[in-house]
Amino acid sequence: MTPSKRLSNLGVGVFGRNDRRKQDYLFRRSIANLNPLIDLSLGSTDLPPPPVALSAIERALFSSESSAYCLHGATRSFREAVVGWCQRRFGVKVDPDREVLLLIGSQEGTAHFPLTVLDSGDYGLIMDPSYPSHRAGMILADAKIEHLVLKPGFGWRPDFNSLTDAQWDQLKLMIMGFPHNPTAQVGEQSWLDEAMFRGVNHKVVVVHDNPYVDLALEGEAPTLLRTNGWREWGIEFFSFSKAWCLGGFRLAFAVGAEPLISALREVKGAIDFNQSLALQQGAIAALNHAYEWPIKSLNIYRERRDRSLRALELFGWHAPIPTMALYLWLPIPAWAREQNIDDEMLSADLLEKTGVALTPGSGFGSGGSGWLRLALVHPVEILEDAIGRIRSWWNASH
Numbered sequence: 001m002t003p004s005k006r007l008s009n010l011g012v013g014v015f016g017r018n019d020r021r022k023q024d025y026l027f028r029r030s031i032a033n034l035n036p037l038i039d040l041s042l043g044s045t046d047l048p049p050p051p052v053a054l055s056a057i058e059r060a061l062f063s064s065e066s067s068a069y070c071l072h073g074a075t076r077s078f079r080e081a082v083v084g085w086c087q088r089r090f091g092v093k094v095d096p097d098r099e100v101l102l103l104i105g106s107q108e109g110t111a112h113f114p115l116t117v118l119d120s121g122d123y124g125l126i127m128d129p130s131y132p133s134h135r136a137g138m139i140l141a142d143a144k145i146e147h148l149v150l151k152p153g154f155g156w157r158p159d160f161n162s163l164t165d166a167q168w169d170q171l172k173l174m175i176m177g178f179p180h181n182p183t184a185q186v187g188e189q190s191w192l193d194e195a196m197f198r199g200v201n202h203k204v205v206v207v208h209d210n211p212y213v214d215l216a217l218e219g220e221a222p223t224l225l226r227t228n229g230w231r232e233w234g235i236e237f238f239s240f241s242k243a244w245c246l247g248g249f250r251l252a253f254a255v256g257a258e259p260l261i262s263a264l265r266e267v268k269g270a271i272d273f274n275q276s277l278a279l280q281q282g283a284i285a286a287l288n289h290a291y292e293w294p295i296k297s298l299n300i301y302r303e304r305r306d307r308s309l310r311a312l313e314l315f316g317w318h319a320p321i322p323t324m325a326l327y328l329w330l331p332i333p334a335w336a337r338e339q340n341i342d343d344e345m346l347s348a349d350l351l352e353k354t355g356v357a358l359t360p361g362s363g364f365g366s367g368g369s370g371w372l373r374l375a376l377v378h379p380v381e382i383l384e385d386a387i388g389r390i391r392s393w394w395n396a397s398h
């Protein structure tokens with residue numbers, strides 16, 4: 001079969017290669033005496049979901065409605081729970097019928113959304129680096145991609161002036177995301193305010209991917225729902241995967257301008273039947289009865305962050321202090337640069353020699369090259385074991 005151009009353009013990329021290396025490592029470990037794999041390459045938390053959510057799912061699991069297709073009308077109780085959460089969380093009143101949509105993960109939502117706005121050859125803007133589904137969604141929509149390059153010297157702040165007015169006028173869609181994966185910076189409300197200001201002035205739909213909204217360690221996470229203009233030009237994606245620790249359950253939602261929500265609903269109507277009613281019961285319970293759950297994890301992540309940074313610094317690996325939970329964003333060391341070793345080569349070598357898997361920053365776009373992402377998704381003891389192995393490898397490598 002000849003793959004479509006869309007599929008070829010998608011490519012397996014750095015992440016596909018990283019996954020294959022992990023599989024190879026596990027295979028070699030099954031026949032040789034190698035360290036156990038410590039996988040710090042996925043933002044999939046080890047922390048537990050709220051028991052109240054699991055109990056709600058358990059109770060609903062055996063109901064025949066839970067195994068039936070779920071039409072959009074049946075998601076109303078979920079949408080009403082979202083309305084209550086938006087009111088408590090942001091003080092914003094949203095309409096459950098017109099401004100809320102259930103998703104099967106925010107990855108699904110952000111990857112499908114460009115199909116609603118972009119025709120083949122239209123221009124969409126992503127940040128570089130950014131979460132891969134942002135780029136993938138643009139490619140699947142056959143869009144032309146502009147990049148807003150985030151730079152360390154600029155505090156990873158988006159420089160909206162880096163595009164000319166003509167470029168802004170050409171855009172139909174832009175995707176932002178703060179707190180930001182992979183740079184682990186919370187960002188600021190004023191950045192989103194400015195994105196929305198540009199969106200309104202240049203008639204660009206503004207998407208904000210916000211699965212980490214409850215995981216700011218310093219400062220407050222921004223939200224599109226506090227900007228002027230989201231009800232005409234904005235849509236924001238939230239997820240149960242990160243702070244509610246329900247990643248495998250595939251639950252998320254969008255809140256946004258009515259025409260954008262209804263357009264995404266139409267696209268999804270051609271593709272899926274929503275998530276099971278049983279899983280929605282878990283999400284409803286999390287929104288209504290586990291409002292504080294995300295906050296409990298912050299001290300755990302803060303300790304993981306601080307102890308890991310300290311352990312890395314002890315042998316000379318200095319990294320910026322992340323202001324959000326879940327990730328460290330590590331510059332590749334000078335000795336690797338001097339040997340012309342890039343982030344992908346470095347992470348491959350680290351995995352091969354130590355069994356510790358990190359993510360090469362270039363997987364998030366060329367703006368991430370020269371960096372590695374370490375996910376704080378294990379208890380401190382395992383993180384310290386991993387960093388001990390990294391230390392031996394570091395000392396032997398230069």
Ligand SMILES: Cc1ncc(COP(=O)(O)O)c(C=O)c1O
Binds near residue numbers: 108177
């Ligand atoms: C920025 C961003 N968006 C979306 C996702 C995917 O989230 P979900 O599990 O809701 O699909 C991730 C996961 O790492 C992410 O970092």
